[in-house]
Amino acid sequence: MINSSTDIDTAQLVESLGQFRRGVLPAGVMRELISRGSEVMPALVSRLNRATDSNRKGLGACPSDVFLCYHLLGIDPQPILRDWFDQFLRCEEDTIECCSGEITQRFTRAIVTAIADPNNISTYCQWLDSLVQDEQVSDYIKLQLVEALFNFVSEKTLDDAVAVQWVLTWIQQRQHLKQDLFSSMVMASMIDIGGLEFKELAVACMERDQLCDNYVRAGDFVSMSDERQLNFLRERAEGDREMLADPISFLSSWHAFAWTTDDLDPIRARCQALPKHSFFRPRHVETPRIEEWLSAIDQSNYETYPQEAVEQLNLNIDQAVEPLFEQVRNGIKSARNGETLDSNGPYLAALLLASNCDTRRVLFDGADPFLELLDLPCERRTEWFGDSIDTHLIKALPHLLAGQTQPMLDRIQDSDRNDIDRASCVLYFVLSVYHGYLSREKCIQILRQLWETLSQEAEKTGTLMPKAAIFDAACLLSLPENDPLMKQATAEGVSHFHLSSESAKICLQQPQDANEVVRTEVIQWKPINEVVQQGCQFAESAFASDSFERHPYLNTPIHTEPAPHQPPVGTLRNTGTKVGRNEPCPCGSNKKYKKCCMKR
Incomplete structure (x- = not known):
């Protein structure tokens, strides 16, 4: 500490x-x-x-x-x-x-101006020219460099005529280009700077179709002053200096x-x-409305999914954190005591919290309840919180633990835990790297240590799945084939845990695309209702538009007075023989129904 x-x-x-x-x-x-x-x-x-x-x-x-x-x-x-x-x-x-x-933001202009040597500004301008001439340099960066020239003008370290000549040279060198982005951005910037020479240059550019129509038009130059706007330049340069001196205030307004x-x-x-x-947080919703939505998810069951309550709690999560955590704690207590599942409220509460751990609307400290949920016996956790809740918890924990590694290491190294649970926990380290809470180097070191620990344990118990998860993590980190960990995995014939072979190949051969693989294949953001539907805690019929258990308060706008309470509309139910989610699947696969046709 x-x-x-x-x-x-x-x-x-x-x-x-x-x-x-x-x-x-x-x-x-x-x-x-x-x-x-x-x-x-x-x-x-x-x-x-x-x-x-x-x-x-x-x-x-x-x-x-x-x-x-x-x-x-x-x-x-x-x-x-x-x-x-x-x-x-x-x-x-x-x-x-x-x-x-963002490549367009003005800090680059400010810092490039600040590092110039005022006693050798001519050489500095030649360096700026080398960047403007370089096709590798982004047009957006080049614009910042052009504007830096006029910061020098406002500070009287560069003669105005010299700055004008540089701009004329750069634009004229590109006169053969049609709809040129760099020329368009520079000429648009000159509208505020003013000057007859730039007005004439703009006319010439328009005549030869050098400027992008969707960026700047002839009419934009009508109000452009014939005189250099020195007050504007001085104010802009002063703003840049203030930004450098107080970056905290500048970044406080950053999105x-x-x-x-x-x-x-x-x-x-x-x-x-x-x-x-x-504006990141919704307008305040009256407490009775929040309580009604919480009550709706608490009363939910396999056949009744309170869609609108879930949607509204997801939207107003900052007003519902504590009661949702209370539902999770109650569910954990009931699961530990071996009680029969009577509500999907704990599952929905855990899912809502896990899905909002990375939102900027609210910050909450909920690692302990999530870790306790992970520590439930597998069957009890599955019964009360669904088959896939561990995946959502692992995706949420990097934000709650913020780089802490020991809680997850303890669980992976616990040989008494279910092997699938241990393997699932490995993903935590990869996601911590992805979100920036853990360095790449430290993550690789942890994976190597885990591999060594599991190899020693394997002599007695076998640790195939946790090793497969470590192999997945090593691939996502694009470790080369000659890395000791990769060589050991290959020698032992370890296969992938969840990562597809195609995605592993992309990460190994194109490391620059690894972030995209994690985003699309591992994190896989989806709307909350789709996540719930795939969790198999509700019957498919519960998601039909006419089978939701609706309450009047869910059919009224959020910011109006709720209508008087009315009895819920009757729910449509399947008249055929109901198959329990834990009963053998009627298709004859010998799997539980929830693991087979229930998901179809």
Whole structure:
């Protein structure tokens, strides 16, 4: 636990930037780094180098903290940074966006201006020219460089005529291009800067069809001033300097952050909502409405699915966290006591909470109930919370544990646990890398240690499925074939646990696509109703539009007064012989009905 800033060195402090919950701006850590001044710059650049290292590929190759490191470069912007920017600005757009957040945002213009040597501005302009001429450099980055020229003009370190000549040269060099994006963006930027030479240039560009019609039109230049708008340039340059001096305020308005914390410890951070992000959360719903929806899911059963209650609780999850957790705890208690399932409320509550662990609308600390749910005996957990709840819990836990590894290690190394449960827990580490809570290097180290532990255990009990899950994880991390872990898996003939062979091949041969494989095959985001339907805790007939058990309050708009309570409409029921979900399937497969035709 971190008690004060003296408990952690600069490198660790920088690395911790990426370990806070998703949507949380670590203002306390950033403020501490800013207070340390120039001494933090080597650590920031070292982390950023990991993003630009072309030899680093695959899941977790670009650490999540580099975005914040990039926005802290204003702590001490020195000309020596030009060499790093020369490499960085020539990277692919995905790499640049990993650091800058969006390739179009103005921080790049501000920092490129700040690292210029005012005593050697001519050489600096030649460097900018080399970037503008480079086809590898994104047009969006080139626009930032053009605008940086006029920051120099406002600061009187560059003559206005020199800046104009550079712009004229760059646009005229591209006059043979039709519908050119770079020319269009530059000329659109010149509308605010003003100047007769740019108005004339715009006319020439329009005549030769150099500008994109869907980006800028002739009419856009009508209001353009013939005079250079120096006040505009000075205000823009001053705004850029303020952004560099106070990146916390700038990032507080960034769409990625809905919360902030002054704490230095990512695990125990106390967070406050950023006021401007109220639009991420729905308008307040009256408590009786929330209680009615909670009651509806508590009264649900195999044949009655309260669709609208689930949808509304999912939409207003920030008002229902505690009562949903209470339903989960009650379900865990009932399952432990061997009680007969009488409600699907605990299942729906657990699913709603797990599905919203990564939302920016609400932050909650619910790792303990989820871990307790995982620790239920397999049959009792399945009976009360469904066949697939463990998958949803594993997907949620990276956000709740925020990089903690011991809770999951303990469960994987517990030889008394069900092998399927142990194998399922391995995915936690891969998802922690994907979400940025765990470094790629630490994850690989953990997988190797687990493999060694399981190999020793295998001599007595056999650990095929957990090893298969580790093999899946190694493939998702794109470990090379000559890696010791991969060689051992091949030698032992270990197959895949859940990962398809095709997806494993993609990750191994095209590491840059591993993130997409995790997103589409492992995480597989789906609407809440589809997730519930695939969970097989409700009969197929419960999802028919005319068979939902409806209450009047579910048919009225959220923000109107609820209608007087009416008895529920009768539910349509199957008149044929009902097959219990745990009974043998009538198709003769010798499997339980819930494991066979019930899913069809």
